Amino acid sequence: MTTQDASPTTEQATVPRRVERYDPTAIEPRWQQRWEQLGHYRTDLSDTSRPKFYLLTMYPYPSGDLHIGHWYIKTPTDAIARFHRMHGENVFLPIGFDAFGLPAENAAIKNNINPRDWTMGNIQNMRRQLRSMGATFDWEAEVVTADPSYYRWNQWLFLRFLEAGLAYRQTSTVDWCPNDGTLAREQVEGADRHCWRCGAKVEKRDLPQWYLRVTKYADELLDFSGIDFPEPIRVMQTNWIGRSEGGEIVFETAPAGHHAGGAQLRVFTTRPDTLFGATFMVLAPEHPLVTELTASDRRAEVEAYVAQAANRTEIDRLSTEREKTGVPIGADAINPVNGERIPIFVADYVLGGYGTGAIMAVPAHDERDYEFALKFRLPIRRVVAAPGDEERDMADGAYVAHSAGERLVNSGPYSGLGADEGGAAIVSALEAEGKGKAAITYRLRDWLISRQRYWGTPIPVVYCPDDGIVPVPDEDLPVRLPDTVDYHGSGENPLNRDQAFLNVECPKCGGPARRETDTMDTFMDSAWYWYRYLSPEKAGAPFDRALVERWTPVDQYTGGSEHAVMHLLYAREFTKMMRDVGLIDQDEPFRRLFNQGQILGMDGERMSKSRGNTVDPDDLVAKFGADTVRLFLMFMGPWDQGGPWSPTGIGGVHRFLNRIWTIALDPHGREPGDRESGSLPAGVDEAAGRMAVRQAAHRTLRDVTADYEAFHFNTMIAKLMELANLLMRYRGTVVAGSPEWDEAVRLALLMLAPAAPHITEELWSRRQAAAGETWSSIHRERWPEVDPSAVMEATREVPIQVNGKLRDRITVPTDISSADLEAAALASERVRTILAGRVPLRVVQAGGGRLVNVVVADPG
């Protein structure tokens, strides 16, 4: 007797009322409090008796409220944590807040409140919401990046990088967002060049800015061996880094009509094989030689063009659709292989920031150069030809593709060589003369970290009229953000007007100096936060090195793929930089990365407060309970897929939990609405029923375990539903309450525990109470073992096909021989009818007898 109904009244005997209903709102807060009181999820980082598992999930930006998308990332992550704990691992699952950033500052300007107050208020609410998930975050490890105890270490790290030459200040043309200030290159998106965060159109400005020298790691970042990242992320990062192999070639220059003697012009090309096809040269408008090389009679026109290009927002330069523009500068370049003089142009289709900012143009073999050549009526000379294509008309367009057997033509001594071979020969010939060399160029740029905003980490340097750039000494850290600043709503960094902040003594000479007012890109905060989690209170160092050595790299990181070339790349870069300044001893921050999909609004758009399409989990939790919401999010579909939000179907998951409740608490109850209730299925006796229950439970355990390991939560839940449905069928029969039944219920609760922690804890405690045992949390139980003998079956069903079409199913002993199986298949009544006396050509048994296919000649 395991029912909880202690005093059944007689009038309930025939139609027993269901036990107390499942009421998550009564259960969930109680258990959450209890777990917290008991400190169940505080991780003892010093415990080395068990294997460690560092599970990290991307910390949220405290925008004010959690939406369903946060739950979609975090509740399955929590299930992973719980699953690992049940395997005896010491799991660390920290949480914190990415608390610096623009929205706080905008709210401050708009509502005249302090960004810190706004942020901290939001964090309060989000802490409550995060707790309502029933997740096992270790709140003792929380970090808030806007706290001086955190950001002082941003500053400290910056100073280490500065010392090591990994941070530097440089004036160059940068992307400027009217709201966010300068942006790193990867933070500008789309053909219309808009800011990744606020969407504003980005302009160009020449400014002195701080950079981190991440390009140093380009090659190392291309190496993903030893880390398990999803293929799409690896591809995106690889493309972003954009390694190109080729050659750098030096051209002498000369004023038009004069002898050589100007500056040298260096170009990068991936196609040195086409050098003989170069018919003009192009400089980017920003190229330093433009001024020097421009002939006096061309100066006015060139300067106008350069000015126009500088002012042009990149919107005008919109994609390749725009017609090429450019002007000749009145100078020539001299082709180092044949001495040919070719004109130099300035044109904005060549980018200042890539390669050398100048190209040799080979219109015959490059579409962009081809287009330019057509417009400016420049010669197009073919130098590579595929076999049989030597007479191709160049009016048809550039020949860009590579094909087998192509040869160089019109290339002097190199004619006749293969393209690769010829290219290599040209490079080595140039190299011998000091006119070129093999070269590799990357698309990746150094990380621009300066932001002209208030609400971020102050960059800890001082500008002294005498000593120049002076780092703030470590002992003066943190450089604190003033709490109150004056916004005039002008959009300009208010720190620039804060005299108390601005004016300092030079740490070197003691004279009057001025502080840097730029703050750091907030991606810097998030580039190392998982190290700080390990010792968030640590003073004197950014982290406890011994703990870092024991606990990192992170074993599993979960979060969205939208930061593929931002946060996820910065994190890798930062780790390598920290390594190189001797702070850590590892190359990569994350062993394994999983990207969940994104939950979109019902309108199919990205969920955001501004779009007004966010879904508030609080409402759903109030209605169905956290367990149902957790389960529903996991059940919707594959975790890496996401999709538009639709609450349709959440009732199904809730019903499932109700069935679990019923099965666990009221095994002997009967369904008044079901005539069959209480009787065994036809042809099943008690022994068979008990066996069926046990078999189903162990098979489910086998499959569910595999699904958890693969993060296949949707099918995991489907299988538990199947088990529940089967148990429901036996409820009220002689099988219910049998040891097999009891075991099945026990396994079901254990299997469900990581995903639905509250209801399973409640039912577990009630079972313990009923058995007179003292309470111990289900979440401290060990994951059960599959009994292999339980999953075996004496007979199995084999589908029989004739010519690949399913015609019958036969039941045979599991250990049947293949000869007997074939005989049994051919003996099938249905098969014989279809064969109609024809003799099979072949009988195929697939997968060790899982299926039989009888092949006969088609009667036609």
Added chain:
RNA sequence: GCCGGAGUGGCGGAACAGGCAGACGCGGCGGACUUAAACUCCGCUGCCCGCAAGGGCGUCAGGGUUCGAACCCCUGCUCCGGCACCA
């Protein structure tokens, strides 16, 4: 344009590794329970033909490989994500 991913019932989605397509859930239909409703439970539910037994068709489209294809190959289409003249 280039790179990556995906197209399966009315819907979300299953299908190990080329072997029973559509698990599980939603929705729909029918039924039970109830004075009634809600809740709950049971059954049916890819499409077409058929009273039924059964048959035909069916995983974006068209070809191919195979005893056998949602899965592999070729051609094309559509959708989603990334990149944005990167020489």
